Amino acid sequence: MSGAADMNRNRAVNWALLAYIFLAYAFVFAPIAASFVFSFNSDRFPSIPLGEFTLDWYRAVATDPLVWDGARNTLVVGVVVGIISTVMGFGAAYTDYRYRFAGKQVYLALALLPPTIPVIILGLAMLAYLSRINLSGNALSVIISHVVVCAPFAMAIVRLRLSQMDPALEPAAWNLGASEWMAMRHVIVPFCAPAIFGALFITMAVSFDEFAVAWFVSGLNETLPVKVLGFLQGQVSPRINAIGTFVFILSMTLVILAQLLLSGRSAKTADKE
Amino acid sequence: MSRDTLVSFDGVVKRFGSFVAVQKLDFEIRKGEFLAIMGSSGCGKTTTLRMLAGLEAPTEGVIKLSGKPINDLPTWSRDTPMVWQSLALFPFLNVRENVEFALKMRGVGKAERRRRAEQWLDRMQIAEFAERNISQLSGGQRQRVALARSLVVEPEILLLDEPLSALDAALKVRMQSVLKNLQRETGITFVYVTHSQSEAFSMADRVVIMSRGVIEQIGTPQEIYRTPGTRFVAEFLGSSNIFQGRLVPGDGGGAALDTPLGRFETGADATARLGTTATMTVLDTKTHLAAARPAHARNVLPVRMIGEEFVGATATIYLEAAGGQEIRVQKGHDELSDIPLEIGRELFVYWEPGDAHVISEA
Amino acid sequence: MRRSISLYSLTFSLPLLIWQVLFFVFPLLFLIALSFWTVRNFVMSPDFDPVNWTTMYGRAVFWQAYGTTLALAAAAAALTSILAFPAAYAIAFKLSDTARRWAIFLMVIPFFTSYLVRVYSWQIFLSDNGIINVILGWLGLGPFTMLNTVGATMVGYLTLGFPLVVLLQLFSLIFIDRTLIEAAHNLRCGRLRTVFEVVIPSARTGLVIAALFSFILSFGDFVSPVYLGGGEPTTLSILITDTTKSGQQWPRAAVVALTMIGTLMIVAFGAIKFAYRGKST
Numbered sequence: 001m002s003g004a005a006d007m008n009r010n011r012a013v014n015w016a017l018l019a020y021i022f023l024a025y026a027f028v029f030a031p032i033a034a035s036f037v038f039s040f041n042s043d044r045f046p047s048i049p050l051g052e053f054t055l056d057w058y059r060a061v062a063t064d065p066l067v068w069d070g071a072r073n074t075l076v077v078g079v080v081v082g083i084i085s086t087v088m089g090f091g092a093a094y095t096d097y098r099y100r101f102a103g104k105q106v107y108l109a110l111a112l113l114p115p116t117i118p119v120i121i122l123g124l125a126m127l128a129y130l131s132r133i134n135l136s137g138n139a140l141s142v143i144i145s146h147v148v149v150c151a152p153f154a155m156a157i158v159r160l161r162l163s164q165m166d167p168a169l170e171p172a173a174w175n176l177g178a179s180e181w182m183a184m185r186h187v188i189v190p191f192c193a194p195a196i197f198g199a200l201f202i203t204m205a206v207s208f209d210e211f212a213v214a215w216f217v218s219g220l221n222e223t224l225p226v227k228v229l230g231f232l233q234g235q236v237s238p239r240i241n242a243i244g245t246f247v248f249i250l251s252m253t254l255v256i257l258a259q260l261l262l263s264g265r266s267a268k269t270a271d272k273e
Numbered sequence: 274m275s276r277d278t279l280v281s282f283d284g285v286v287k288r289f290g291s292f293v294a295v296q297k298l299d300f301e302i303r304k305g306e307f308l309a310i311m312g313s314s315g316c317g318k319t320t321t322l323r324m325l326a327g328l329e330a331p332t333e334g335v336i337k338l339s340g341k342p343i344n345d346l347p348t349w350s351r352d353t354p355m356v357w358q359s360l361a362l363f364p365f366l367n368v369r370e371n372v373e374f375a376l377k378m379r380g381v382g383k384a385e386r387r388r389r390a391e392q393w394l395d396r397m398q399i400a401e402f403a404e405r406n407i408s409q410l411s412g413g414q415r416q417r418v419a420l421a422r423s424l425v426v427e428p429e430i431l432l433l434d435e436p437l438s439a440l441d442a443a444l445k446v447r448m449q450s451v452l453k454n455l456q457r458e459t460g461i462t463f464v465y466v467t468h469s470q471s472e473a474f475s476m477a478d479r480v481v482i483m484s485r486g487v488i489e490q491i492g493t494p495q496e497i498y499r500t501p502g503t504r505f506v507a508e509f510l511g512s513s514n515i516f517q518g519r520l521v522p523g524d525g526g527g528a529a530l531d532t533p534l535g536r537f538e539t540g541a542d543a544t545a546r547l548g549t550t551a552t553m554t555v556l557d558t559k560t561h562l563a564a565a566r567p568a569h570a571r572n573v574l575p576v577r578m579i580g581e582e583f584v585g586a587t588a589t590i591y592l593e594a595a596g597g598q599e600i601r602v603q604k605g606h607d608e609l610s611d612i613p614l615e616i617g618r619e620l621f622v623y624w625e626p627g628d629a630h631v632i633s634e635a
Numbered sequence: 636m637r638r639s640i641s642l643y644s645l646t647f648s649l650p651l652l653i654w655q656v657l658f659f660v661f662p663l664l665f666l667i668a669l670s671f672w673t674v675r676n677f678v679m680s681p682d683f684d685p686v687n688w689t690t691m692y693g694r695a696v697f698w699q700a701y702g703t704t705l706a707l708a709a710a711a712a713a714l715t716s717i718l719a720f721p722a723a724y725a726i727a728f729k730l731s732d733t734a735r736r737w738a739i740f741l742m743v744i745p746f747f748t749s750y751l752v753r754v755y756s757w758q759i760f761l762s763d764n765g766i767i768n769v770i771l772g773w774l775g776l777g778p779f780t781m782l783n784t785v786g787a788t789m790v791g792y793l794t795l796g797f798p799l800v801v802l803l804q805l806f807s808l809i810f811i812d813r814t815l816i817e818a819a820h821n822l823r824c825g826r827l828r829t830v831f832e833v834v835i836p837s838a839r840t841g842l843v844i845a846a847l848f849s850f851i852l853s854f855g856d857f858v859s860p861v862y863l864g865g866g867e868p869t870t871l872s873i874l875i876t877d878t879t880k881s882g883q884q885w886p887r888a889a890v891v892a893l894t895m896i897g898t899l900m901i902v903a904f905g906a907i908k909f910a911y912r913g914k915s916t
Contacts, residue, residue: 010826017725024722025741028798031756032748034766038759049769088654091647099644107648110655116848118855118899120872121892122662128669128885129662148659151651171328172361174348176422177378180643182349186378190365205747244752251747259740 032248039241057242067243074208077139081146082204088147089154089199094188096155097162098170112152119210122149146207153206154199161195162188198258205251278340279304279430279462280325285334287320287486294320296486298334302430307456307463309477311470313509317486318466322432325464326353339429349378354423355432358439360415362407362422369394369403372421379426393421413444420455430462437472449476470510474498482506500630504552507632513554514600520551520631524571527626534594537572538626552632557601559628562590563621564612570623576600578618590614592622663896670889677883687886691894696869701894704854704870707785711792711853712846715800718793719845723804724830739805745798753794754862761787761863783865791859796849803848807841808834843910850906851899871895 039058042051061067092111096104114122126145135141169191173183189196280302287295295317302308310318323329324336327348335342343351354375363371372390381389394400397417402410410418416436423431433452437445453476456463467473473480474494482489482497489509490502501507507515518532520543528543529536530553539553566573576592579599583589588609592600600622612620673682691697726738745753760766761781771777781787815837819829835842853859857872866873871891878888 013826014729017721017729020721021725021730021738024719024797024801025738027793028742028745030760031753031794032745034759035752035756038756088651091649092651095644095648099648107652110660111651114655114659116851116903117663118851118872118895120855120857120875121666121895124875124879124885124888124892125662125666126658128889129658129665132665144658147654151654155651166359166361168357168359168361169363171348172355172357173363173374173378175326175328175353175355176375177349177426178374179347179349182378186374187363190363193365209747209749240752240755244749244755248748248752252744255743255747 035241035244036248038238039245041238043238057238058246061239061242061246064239073139073142077142077146078204078207080143081150081207082200084143084147085150085203085207086154086158086196086199089151089156089203090158090192090196092151092155093158093162096159111155114148115152119149146210149210150203150206154203157199157202158192158195161192165191194261197261201254201258205254208247208251277304278302279338280464281337282321283335283337285321285324285331285336287317287324287329288332293486295324298488300481300488300491302462302464303479304429305460305462306478307453307465307476308479308481309465309467309473310481310483311467311473312483313468315485316483318468318483319434321483322355322434322464322466326355326432327351352426352428353430353432354426354428355434356419356423356436358435360419360436360439362415362418364407366407367403368399368405368407368410368418371407371418372425374422375426389425390421393425397421412440413448416440416448417451420452424455424459424461428461430464433463433465435467437467438469445472452476482509484509499556501554501632504632507552507554512558512603513556513630514560516553516555516598517550518553520547520549522547523626525626528631530629530631533596534574534598537629539629539631540625540627541629541631543631554630554632555624555628557589557603560600560602560622560624562592562602562604562609562612563623566621567623571626572629573621573623574600576620576622578614578616578620580616581614592620666889666892669886670893672886674883674886679883679885687890691887691890697874697891700869700871700874701898703868704872704895705898707788707792707860707870708850708854711789711796712850714789715793715796715849716804716842716846719797719800719804720842723801723808724834726801727805727808739802742798742802742805745794750795751858754791754858757787757790757794757863758782761790782863783867785864785868788859788864791863792849792853792856795856795859796852799852800845800849803841803845804838807838807845811837840910843906847903847906847910850902854899855895 037050040053040055042054042056092107096108096111101107122145126141126148130141130144135144170183170187173187174180178186278301282298282300285295285298286293298321310321312318320329324331327343327346327350331344336344338351338353363374366374369387369390372393373386376386376389391400394403397420399414399417399421402414402418407415407418419436437448440448449472452463452465456476465473465477477494479491480494480497481491482502484505490497490506492502497506498510498512501510501513504515504517507513516530516532516534516537518530518537520528521531521536523529523538525538525540526542527538527540528547529538530551537553543551561567561570566575574594576594578590579593580591581588582591583606586605588604588606590602590604590609592602594600602622668681670687671683671685672679673684673686674680726735730738758765762768763778763780763782765782767781768778771779811834815833816829819833820826824832855872857870857876860866860870860873869877871894875888875891878884878891
């Protein structure tokens, strides 16, 4: 970062690069910020100059029973998906950490590939398949398909944490008289605790946002993102900004919580070495 | 098997796939001894320790603890606690909880657990850190926690896998005496795996030297140092000059060794092996240096000086004999004051026949 | 020492395996079967008839959509990579450790905001009376039609891929041995030349993988082409939704979906092969 390279730095180029970083973030955050600002704006067709400050859109959203249904479904689906994904993702991460076996490559591919398949294809395949086995059109089918997409995230997060663990830690517990199950309970789980909570929150957040699969798979039990899609398809309404801002704040709360858990603990154990 | 045998390895072999980590181990560990297993990396010393701990299963052979085979006993059912190279302290538990861990796993009640942990915290002088996190401890304090954590169950045997390798030199020496005293006071059998000669020789009652999955020699540090059992041991220790030749009848009582560098008298009685090829070692501290050919000495070798090295009050002089064989002489500075130490200088080394050791291997 | 197969190991390994086989592998396999089913009078029936394949592959509109999607996704991958690189480079080499951590954290935030909401937000910027046209109007320019154009679709693809590409590029740049760069400077390799001769080749794997992700995301996306591009030109994802909605033509949608998966696999395989070319591992 410093030293001899400093001499070769050209100030103008540095300023240009810093300005470019600023532009990049402006591009990324412009839609997020606009959504936030216009959720408080009175105009029916949002643009500048801004109209008056209003909470109408929030009121409209809050009084729409359909939105509340959607929100409830989103929340229930998100929590259930988060728990199932985290539990199964943890199991797969531990399997990858602990065992070597024939076909492990295939196992890992199955565990990690789903998020790389375009959601529209996944949605189509899910709906066709789930309706075939009489599961389509209810919250259960949404949960099933969300777990397929979310579990890989949980697995990746827990696996990362396990790779920070001293490989002698688990054998040390066995050596001190802990059976495999006891070592799991008293060593592996406590060590992974921050990652487990992190995975829980992040999979919930992913589930909140995963609209396409839900759109295809869910019938009447629409989740909030599906509702948003409905607004988009119908009339343009700033209500979507209100919902978006609300979901954003909820998701960010979860993510920041996860971040605090993950970084707080790893910082504590990092200075051990 | 004698009465004071605690552990015995009978024909133990360990293979990982096609790789043979340990081939045919037969040895015993005595009750209450401090045994060091020493060798370079990959020699099978850690695998041996892990088999004893139950972390690896022997491919062949039987390991017995107090006369009972333990091959099928999982590690959590054995009382063979281990101190790990990385120490493997639980970072999410504080010092006291780390020490109590083994008791908790054995279902010991809370009050009893605390009482027994307290004893070892006191004994290891870490009671004041009991509520601290592991990350807040120094290297030496962590060593003590690791020891307390393993010893709290008051086992018959303690396994140590290079526990001092992460410490700086001064702390290492201090911890060596802590370990040695602890072993003496408790009478617990210590099995200490290391690649460091100084650690093994300064602490152990007996040393096992391994190479490529085979035991090269077992003996007290003195025995191994003075009379290396194999050429490998002599080379590994690096403290002897090594000569190879044919055993012939000597002028005195012992045999002589016919080497390309000349005939050397030894004090050894090797009547049975006359005519065979043998290896002779002479400690570099017992190899003497002279500016002119010493008249009275029986084993003299003309050499040329090629280098010198000073560590503290000791000097090591590197010399070369005919044919390029390297000879080392180690002396105090004052013993060398009469000798002109210049690179390239022609000098003479000599030694007493009684200081020459003929390796007993065939 | 313990055997791999025990109640303990299966408890942890099996659940996800079973789940992904049941609900990921089977649906995709079912999609293959479905593509051979036939539809008569809006009723699907199991069959083994290649008619859906021949019908879809015989249509000009399908191949137009295929070409459009391929071109758009490739353009998005290239554009996103080119636009992201200076940002990733600057974050990797010009920021302090603390600033870089913050930059990474900020770049992660978009992943947790609804993509749909962000796309809707772009409508506010791009529409005829939108923010950009108003600003241009103050300068006496415009108005320009921006919404419902290919350009708007591209803005959507950028929204989708840009943060991920920056992060992936950033992680591959961070791990470049800095002494390599100093060595290059020391050998009188100029700044820009160092970027092209040392930095980009060193980070090639990461850069290619990042572009691949941008391609995959854009190739399958249907939100941007519909809500920013106005549904014109038709992409494969739009074709899927249209085919599904019109008269139970699920088998034909399956043909499109499978063609997309096949294309993605070929592209991914080629990209990964290129990314790791000349590397031993």
